[in-house]
Amino acid sequence: MILYLLRRLFLLVFVFIALSILAFSLGYLFPGNTLQNFTGMTDISAELATQLTAEYRLDSGYIQQYIAYLQRIFSGDWGLSFASKQPLLQEIKILLPATLELAAYALLVSFFVGIPLGIIAAIKPEGIVSRIISALAIAGYSIPIFWWALLLIMLFSIGLGWLPTAGRIGVLYEIPHVTGFMLADILLANSQHQAEALLNALRHTLLPTLVLATFPTTVMVRFTRDSMLDVWEQSYIKTARAKGLNRAQVLYRHALRNALLPVIRQIGLQFSTLITLAMITEVIFSWPGIGRWLIDSIYQRNYPAIQAGLLVISTLVISVNMLTEILHTLFNPLARKR
Amino acid sequence: MNVSFSQIIQSAPRRRFLPLLMATVVSACQPQLPETVRSGLVYCSEGSPESFNPQLVTSGTTIDAISQQLYDRLLDIDPQSGELKPLLATQWQVNDSGTVYEFTLRPDVQFHQTEYFSPSRAFNSDDVVFTFNRIMDKSHPFHYQGGGNYPFFQSVDWANLVERVIAVNSTTVRFELSRPDSSFLSNLATDFAAILSAEYGAAVLAQGQPGRIDSHPVGTGPFRFKEYQKDVLIRYYRHKTYWRELAKPEQLVFDIVPNNARRMAKLFTHECDVVAFPRVAELGLISQRPDVDVQESTSMNVGFWAFNTAKPPFDNAKVRLALAMAINREAILQAVYFGYATAANSVLPPTSWAYNAELPQLPFDQTQAKALLAEAGYANGFSMDIWAMPVQRLYNPNALKMAEMMQADLAQIGVRATIVSYEWNSFRRKLSNNEHDSVLIGWSADNADPDNFFRPLLSCSAAQTGTNRANWCDANFDRLISQALLTSDQKQRRSYYMAAQQYLAEQMPLLSIAHSQRFQALNSDISGIDINPYGGISLATAVKDVK
Numbered sequence: 001m002i003l004y005l006l007r008r009l010f011l012l013v014f015v016f017i018a019l020s021i022l023a024f025s026l027g028y029l030f031p032g033n034t035l036q037n038f039t040g041m042t043d044i045s046a047e048l049a050t051q052l053t054a055e056y057r058l059d060s061g062y063i064q065q066y067i068a069y070l071q072r073i074f075s076g077d078w079g080l081s082f083a084s085k086q087p088l089l090q091e092i093k094i095l096l097p098a099t100l101e102l103a104a105y106a107l108l109v110s111f112f113v114g115i116p117l118g119i120i121a122a123i124k125p126e127g128i129v130s131r132i133i134s135a136l137a138i139a140g141y142s143i144p145i146f147w148w149a150l151l152l153i154m155l156f157s158i159g160l161g162w163l164p165t166a167g168r169i170g171v172l173y174e175i176p177h178v179t180g181f182m183l184a185d186i187l188l189a190n191s192q193h194q195a196e197a198l199l200n201a202l203r204h205t206l207l208p209t210l211v212l213a214t215f216p217t218t219v220m221v222r223f224t225r226d227s228m229l230d231v232w233e234q235s236y237i238k239t240a241r242a243k244g245l246n247r248a249q250v251l252y253r254h255a256l257r258n259a260l261l262p263v264i265r266q267i268g269l270q271f272s273t274l275i276t277l278a279m280i281t282e283v284i285f286s287w288p289g290i291g292r293w294l295i296d297s298i299y300q301r302n303y304p305a306i307q308a309g310l311l312v313i314s315t316l317v318i319s320v321n322m323l324t325e326i327l328h329t330l331f332n333p334l335a336r337k338r
Numbered sequence: 339m340n341v342s343f344s345q346i347i348q349s350a351p352r353r354r355f356l357p358l359l360m361a362t363v364v365s366a367c368q369p370q371l372p373e374t375v376r377s378g379l380v381y382c383s384e385g386s387p388e389s390f391n392p393q394l395v396t397s398g399t400t401i402d403a404i405s406q407q408l409y410d411r412l413l414d415i416d417p418q419s420g421e422l423k424p425l426l427a428t429q430w431q432v433n434d435s436g437t438v439y440e441f442t443l444r445p446d447v448q449f450h451q452t453e454y455f456s457p458s459r460a461f462n463s464d465d466v467v468f469t470f471n472r473i474m475d476k477s478h479p480f481h482y483q484g485g486g487n488y489p490f491f492q493s494v495d496w497a498n499l500v501e502r503v504i505a506v507n508s509t510t511v512r513f514e515l516s517r518p519d520s521s522f523l524s525n526l527a528t529d530f531a532a533i534l535s536a537e538y539g540a541a542v543l544a545q546g547q548p549g550r551i552d553s554h555p556v557g558t559g560p561f562r563f564k565e566y567q568k569d570v571l572i573r574y575y576r577h578k579t580y581w582r583e584l585a586k587p588e589q590l591v592f593d594i595v596p597n598n599a600r601r602m603a604k605l606f607t608h609e610c611d612v613v614a615f616p617r618v619a620e621l622g623l624i625s626q627r628p629d630v631d632v633q634e635s636t637s638m639n640v641g642f643w644a645f646n647t648a649k650p651p652f653d654n655a656k657v658r659l660a661l662a663m664a665i666n667r668e669a670i671l672q673a674v675y676f677g678y679a680t681a682a683n684s685v686l687p688p689t690s691w692a693y694n695a696e697l698p699q700l701p702f703d704q705t706q707a708k709a710l711l712a713e714a715g716y717a718n719g720f721s722m723d724i725w726a727m728p729v730q731r732l733y734n735p736n737a738l739k740m741a742e743m744m745q746a747d748l749a750q751i752g753v754r755a756t757i758v759s760y761e762w763n764s765f766r767r768k769l770s771n772n773e774h775d776s777v778l779i780g781w782s783a784d785n786a787d788p789d790n791f792f793r794p795l796l797s798c799s800a801a802q803t804g805t806n807r808a809n810w811c812d813a814n815f816d817r818l819i820s821q822a823l824l825t826s827d828q829k830q831r832r833s834y835y836m837a838a839q840q841y842l843a844e845q846m847p848l849l850s851i852a853h854s855q856r857f858q859a860l861n862s863d864i865s866g867i868d869i870n871p872y873g874g875i876s877l878a879t880a881v882k883d884v885k
Contacts, residue, residue, distance in 0.1 A: 084568055157607045164609050166600065171571050171591045171609075172378040174564075196375070286600070288570065296569075 004329060008322055015318050023311040024069045030303040034058065038069075040080030040088065040304035073311075082302040091305075092290060092312055097180025098168060099289035103278050105209040107267070110216035115263070117217075118224025119256070125229060133221060140218040145277050149211045149284045156207060166286035169201040208285045215277055216270055223266050227259040234258075261332050268324030272317045374575075378589035379864070379880050382601050382610035386569050386594050389484065390555040392532045393473060396489045398782070398874070401529045402614065403592050406876035407574055408450075409532030409557035412441055412466070413523060415872050420691060420786040422523055426461065426533055426558070427511075436518030436826055441466070443509045448579040449535045450562035454554050457537055461558055463505035468536035470503045470513075480539060483548050490530040490784060494521070520826045524787035529873040532557060560585035560878035569594055585878040586866065605630060605859055611882065612860040612867060614875075618676050618735055624859050634678070635869035637856040638783035640685050640791070641733035643724075643744070644807035644848040645776045651720060652775065658846040660710035661776075663703050664751045665744055667851055674740045675854055682850035684839045685781075685791050689871065691828070692788035692835035697843055707751045719752025725769070725777040726759050733780030733854050740778055740851075770804030777807055786872050788835050792819045796847060808847035815841055 027037045035049060036042060038056055053059055057068040072078070078088040121133040157165045168182045169175060175197065178188050182205075186197045231237065232255060240250045279291025286292070290309060297305035387400040392409060395401065412427040427441040447461035472480045473488045474497045491497070499522070502514040515522065525531065538556040542548055555563050558581070561574035572592040576585045593610060595601045598617050604610040606627065616624060616632070624630050645652040645661070652658060671679055683700070686693045711717065724744060726737035734740065738759065745755045760768060769777060783790045793800065798816050800806035815838060822834035842848075856869055863883040869875065 153603065158603055161607055163607075165603050165607050166595075166609065170375070171380055171573075171593050172375040172589055174374070174573065174589075193375070286595075 005326065008326055012318065012322050016315060019311060019314050019318070020070060020073065021066065023307050024066050026303070026307045026310070027069075030306075032303065037303045037307070038079060040082055040085075042082060078308050079304045081297075081305045083297070083300050083305070088304060088308045091293070092308060094177060094180060095288060095290040095293050096312065096316075098182070098287060099275070099278055099282065099291055101181050101183075102205075102208055102212060102281065102287060102289060103274055105205060106212035106216060106274065106278075109209060109213035110220045113213070114217040114220025115224050115260070118221045119228060119251070121221065121225040122228035122232065125225075130225075134225070137218040137221040140214045141222070143214070145211060145215065145280055146284055148214060149207075149281065152207055152211060153284075163207050164204050165207075168204050168287060169197065170204070173197045173200060208281050208287055211284070212274070212278055212281045216267075216274055219266065219270055220263065223263050224259065227262050228255060231255045231259045261328060264324055264331065265328045268321040268328075271320045271324075275313060275317060374589045377587050377882055378591065379587040379611050379877060379882060380591050380593050380609065381612045381614070381875075381877060382593045382595045382604055383614050384598075384601070385596055387566075387572065389552050390563065390566075391484070391534070391552040392530050393469075393488050393491070393534075394484050394552065395530075396784075399614075401874040403572060403874075404555070405529035405532055405874040406559065406870075407561045407590065407878070408555050408559040408563060409534075410447075410559055411527055411529070411531050411533065412443075413527040415524070415527045415786050415870075417868060417870050417872065420689070420872070422527055425527075426466075430523070432826070436520070436824075437515045439513040439515070439522065440506070441511045441513075443511060444581065445509060447558050447581045448577075449538065449558055450556050450577055451579070452554075452556060452562050452564075454550070455535075455538050455541060455556050457535065457556075459537060461533070461535075462508040463511045464508075464536045465533055466511045467503050467505050468539055469532075469534045470500070472534070473497070474500060479543055480548060480551060484552050488530075490528065494525050496525075518824055518826070520823055520831060521785075521787040521789045524785040524790075528785045530784070532559075560876075561590050586881045587877065590877055602859075605861070608861055610861075611864050612858060612877070612880070614858055615732075616857055616859045618678050618857070621676070621678065621857065629862055630859055631862045632857055632859050633867070633869055634855045634857050635871055636680060636687060636689055636853060637732060637869075638687055638689070638786070638790075638871050639733040639780060639853060640682055640687065640850050641679075641731075641778070641780035641852050641854060642682070642685065642807075642848045642850045643776060643778050645846075646772055646774050647808050647810045647847050648772065649775060649809075651714070651716060654714050655845050656710050656714040657716065658849075660707040660714070660751065661748065661753065662700060662846050662849040663707040663710070664753070665747050665849065665851075666702050668702065670740055670743055671852055673743060674734070674736050675852055678857070679852040679854040682852050685795065685842065685848070685850050686788055686835070686839065687853040690786070690788050690791075692832050694836045694839040696836075697839055700843070700849075704747075704750050711751060711753075719754065721754045721756070722748075723758045723775040724755050725765070725774045726757055727762070727777070727779050728759050728765060729762050731780060731782075732856060733782060733852070734778060735854070737778040744778075769807060772804075772809045774807075779807055784873070788831075789819065789823060792835070792838060793823075796842070810845075810847040812841075812845065812847075815845075 027034055030037050035044060035052060035056070035058060039052055044052065057064045076089050080086065081088055081091060084091065117133050121130040124130055153165050156163045164170070175182070175185050175189050178185050182201050183198065186194060186201060189197070191197070237250060237254055240254050245253070275291070278289065279295060281287065282289045282292035283295055290313065294306065294309040294313070297309060383399060383403055385399040387403045388395050388397060389400065390404050390408070392401060392405040410426050412425060414423040414425040415421070416423050426444050426447060428444050430439060430441045432439050443461070443463060443466065445460070449457040449461060451457065471478045473491045475481060488496070499515055499517065499519055500513055501516050504512045504514070506512050534551070535556045539551055542550045560577055560580050560582070562577045564573040564575050566572045571594060574590040576588050578584070593604070595604060601610065601613050602616060602620060605613045608629070621632055624632055643665070645658050647653055647658070667681060671677060671681055680688065683697055684694055688695070711719065724741045726741035727734065730736065738757065741757045745757060748755045759765065768774070781791065781795055794805055796806055796808060796810055796815065797819060798811035801809055801811045818834050818838040818841065822831045822838070825831055858869060858875070860867065864880055865883070866879040866881045867875070867877060
């Protein structure tokens with residue numbers, strides 16, 4: 001097992017090196033001045049330029065430059081944003097939790113809705129319930145997310161007036177930024193109006209979560225269903241049934257554990273799609289996350305921000321991928337052998 | 339395995355979660371909101387401010403967000419009558435030659451107490467001197483902070499007009515001018531002439547962070563600055579020791595929503611209490627909703643069609659008159675302004691005190707226009723360009739559509755018009771070079787003084803600096819408007835401006851089309867907000883009705 005973990009870790013490091021080389025080379029590939037792309041400063045005086053060139057090792061070979069780049073990444077000096085002139089790492093630290101929070105809620109919803117629905121659909125594959133669930137899953141899988149979001153806004157926000165359309169919390173609530181996770185920050189804020197603020201934040205979270213959860217939920221439903229049907233055909237299930245266990249016991253003790261294994265792996269594979277969809281959701285609901293920021297940066301030709309944003313998001317996706325892979329292996333001794 | 343039901347209920351996680359859940363559910367029914375939220379006001383604005391110092395900016399978006407909320411000026415303009423009222427100056431005297439103004443300042447006016455600054459003294463004459471010296475004194479420590487550009491003050495030639503600002507004593511300030519200028523007091527009342535704190539200036543200088551004076555503002559206005567997140571929001575709190583009646587909202591948030599449709603959606607969901615600049619085309623939709631009101635006010639602006647009078651055939655007044663007569667302005671008012679504008683008969687809006695009500699209406703008469711063209715020697719018409727500005731402005735919400743309608747009108751009198759448009763920056767650059775035949779553009783006033791409509795638009799000096807879109811330099815007209823400035827007798831000034839408007843109607847260097855209204859949409863439980871025709875909005879008096 002330790003050997004396996006080391007192997008994975010080695011792969012992770014290798015992928016990260018590849019990603020950082022890509023991010024580093026963007027400094028050259030983007031139009032404009034390389035020094036500006038790396039530092040994020042737009043007005044660089046001549047003397048500052050010489051000083052920075054030396055600091056960034058731009059006068060030496062690419063290898064030295066790349067090493068200097070890596071050193072800066074690890075020491076937290078990510079350069080400035082063209083648009084706001086703020087340190088990029090600082091901005092990302094504020095924005096990333098918002099995206100993670102949204103993605104986490106969506107994943108939770110997809111677990112707690114998608115997996116039970118998938119199991120129900122698998123119990124009687126030809127039954128009417130199963131067909132309805134499958135039909136809904138196909139519909140949810142194919143609906144364009146931005147259209148779905150707009151439909152929900154039209155209905156629940158503008159039509160019925162129940163839910164807000166934008167942001168993480170009503171702007172009148174002043175919640176100090178501590179962890180970046182809104183619900184945690186509200187609980188930490190320790191004001192006497194916690195309950196109101198919490199309710200307000202939940203109301204803001206509802207629609208974006210629903211929209212973002214749609215796609216992973218349908219994936220969960222389909223995978224759980226297929227995997228259950230697969231497992232249900234296995235001989236050990238027949239054995240268990242023959243032993244006299246009832247349907248529920250077999251389902252819980254034997255079928256579910258085995259059926260959910262490929263589902264865990266699926267989370268990792270779907271995570272990149274989830275992040276992409278989160279960007280769209282963030283734009284539609286003005287959710288102040290890293291996806292919206294990255295898209296804005298692309299519009300503004302904010303090259304240092306694009307560079308840093310790409311590095312962060314791809315590292316995140318790769319890490320989550322690796323993590324689910326390891327979890328999958330942990331739960332499935334068979335996979336370790338391979 | 340003998341676990342009783344009550345033990346399960348009392349198990350720790352649930353005990354902590356239940357009250358919270360209950361509170362959440364209960365509070366949904368009973369509004370027990372904190373004061374800062376309950377009486378807080380959300381104003382959804384269309385863009386981020388460029389700075390928090392009104393001296394440095396001209397954009398209406400910035401002025402709306404900062405000027406009247408954070409600062410006070412020496413004088414105020416009464417929105418109804420357009421007359422000057424005391425604000426931080428309680429009274430003022432002018433010497434006989436009109437070159438020395440002495441202001442008595444209001445005592446016991448407090449600056450904001452914020453997280454980054456605690457004032458040790460009340461407002462006095464040092465603050466006034468500090469504020470205005472920053473604009474004109476190149477050795478002032480803050481003069482070059484933020485680029486050294488003071489666009490409004492440069493446009494009224496402030497540096498040459500004001501020779502000195504002197505603190506006579508702590509409550510008296512004297513302005514010495516190089517020449518009389520009857521628009522001087524009006525300029526002091528504009529939103530740009532906000533009073534800064536000299537003590538705060540010294541403090542940020544001592545900290546070695548002079549830039550903070552414009553990014554972390556301290557003023558005497560009804561609200562104090564709390565936080566600003568670029569492109570997200572601006573948060574203000576009530577200034578608790580404000581010298582006038584305290585601001586009604588405890589908290590004021592400017593929610594920055596550049597997208598028109600999104601701003602509208604936020605109004606309907608009551609995430610915004612007040613929305614700036616709803617699209618004119620959507621006003622019908624808004625007025626159908628019972629929970630939302632629309633406010634309007636005639637704003638001091640004019641949309642016009644300017645001819646390049648230096649280019650033939652537009653150097654001939656007859657041609658200009660003929661073209662003007664051929665345009666169906668009534669149809670334009672309906673199609674472009676959706677009826678939400680007043681037909682213009684002069685560059686001055688009818689609400690100005692110098693408006694010439696006796697000016698004859700310019701007829702819409704294409705036969706007479708043809709006759710005039712023939713008289714001028716263009717019986718068979720000619721070809722010309724109409725430049726239509728590519729952006730939407732209050733005074734002209736859709737210049738391209740307007741140009742298309744005019745194109746059709748002009749075809750009736752045999753003039754073949756081509757519509758030209760460029761990207762906004764190159765459009766303005768090419769206009770300043772006078773490359774156009776004619777252009778659809780307009781002007782929004784900064785203050786109530788009529789001079790603001792004449793000198794920057796049609797004077798010879800404006801033609802030199804490239805802001806005179808008609809490229810018109812006429813000695814008679816220039817004499818009229820400069821004489822009007824030299825006297826402070828309003829009756830006499832009015833007679834000069836009346837004559838100037840009469841002269842413009844005959845010469846027609848530009849055809850005034852409309853004075854458009856300014857709109858804002860707000861939730862019907864908000865009251866106490868008026869649109870100020872002369873400048874930024876003030877939200878200190880806004881009251882939210884809590885049901």
